[in-house]
Amino acid sequence: MNNSPIGIFDSGLGGLSVWAEIRRRLPAESLIYYGDGKHCPYGRKSAEKITEYAIEAVESLLNMGAKLVVVACNTATGAAIRTLRNRYTIPIVGMEPAVKPAALATRTGVIGILATQRSLESELYLHTSACYATGVEIVQSEGEGFVELVESGMSDSDEAINVVSRVVEPMLQKGVDQIVLGCTHYPFLKNTIRKVVGNRKVNIIDPSPAIAARVEQLLGQYDLQCDATHTATYQFISAADEEYVSRIIQFAKQID
Numbered sequence: 001m002n003n004s005p006i007g008i009f010d011s012g013l014g015g016l017s018v019w020a021e022i023r024r025r026l027p028a029e030s031l032i033y034y035g036d037g038k039h040c041p042y043g044r045k046s047a048e049k050i051t052e053y054a055i056e057a058v059e060s061l062l063n064m065g066a067k068l069v070v071v072a073c074n075t076a077t078g079a080a081i082r083t084l085r086n087r088y089t090i091p092i093v094g095m096e097p098a099v100k101p102a103a104l105a106t107r108t109g110v111i112g113i114l115a116t117q118r119s120l121e122s123e124l125y126l127h128t129s130a131c132y133a134t135g136v137e138i139v140q141s142e143g144e145g146f147v148e149l150v151e152s153g154m155s156d157s158d159e160a161i162n163v164v165s166r167v168v169e170p171m172l173q174k175g176v177d178q179i180v181l182g183c184t185h186y187p188f189l190k191n192t193i194r195k196v197v198g199n200r201k202v203n204i205i206d207p208s209p210a211i212a213a214r215v216e217q218l219l220g221q222y223d224l225q226c227d228a229t230h231t232a233t234y235q236f237i238s239a240a241d242e243e244y245v246s247r248i249i250q251f252a253k254q255i256d
């Protein structure tokens with residue numbers, strides 16, 4: 001038994017999509033969310049820089065007593081997961097674009113992967129797509145401008161429709177029947193993506209429920225679950241200023 005919090009980290013607000021799933025699945029667990037904010041977006045930054053920010057984030061979460069850390073950021077996972085796991089002894093959960101479930105589910109044989117540029121270039125992604133998508137055509141694309149839409153609270157705007165169409169329409173034209181949300185910011189654009197998809201038969205894959213399940217499994221494996229009677233607390237921290245912390249809290253309330 002361990003009543004310490006679970007730490008969750010992202011470049012900004014996106015990881016709240018994972019935070020919400022973990023909270024839903026493990027309602028007694030305390031959570032600390034670290035939204036960098038100062039260096040967001042990570043999507044086109046170098047792996048070295050992202051690793052530096054990820055270390056800063058994990059250090060902050062450990063200083064606040066985190067018993068397990070979720071890197072709720074595909075980009076940071078691709079750039080830094082190996083370094084983080086070598087450096088720290090607590091369990092660290094990473095995320096990567098869900099190529100495998102999409103490859104298993106496709107009927108058209110064409111799957112769409114939406115992720116940041118850095119994720120699409122990462123060794124982790126290249127390895128996973130080579131291993132699990134044999135015989136399947138991958139149409140991959142950077143969600144250019146997507147993170148900015150979410151960070152500025154414009155996920156449901158007319159501009160969002162334009163930005164999303166520019167990226168998603170070419171995928172649809174290539175016949176994808178699965179679209180993987182390979183960045184934790186993108187689930188907040190799900191409604192807009194659905195509008196662009198229209199009545200075409202396309203399954204949108206959000207891996208956050210699977211990540212929450214993995215967290216539950218690891219807590220069991222390492223005997224880190226909290227007491228059944230424990231009352232959860234939720235804390236929010238950032239590398240940016242207090243105003244950004246308030247935005248994280250506002251955003252978390254909206255997805256409550």
Ligand code: DGL
Nearest residue numbers: 011041042043074075184
């Ligand atoms: N939310 C992050 C991800 O899952 C990173 C987005 C960014 O900062 O570019 O990839």
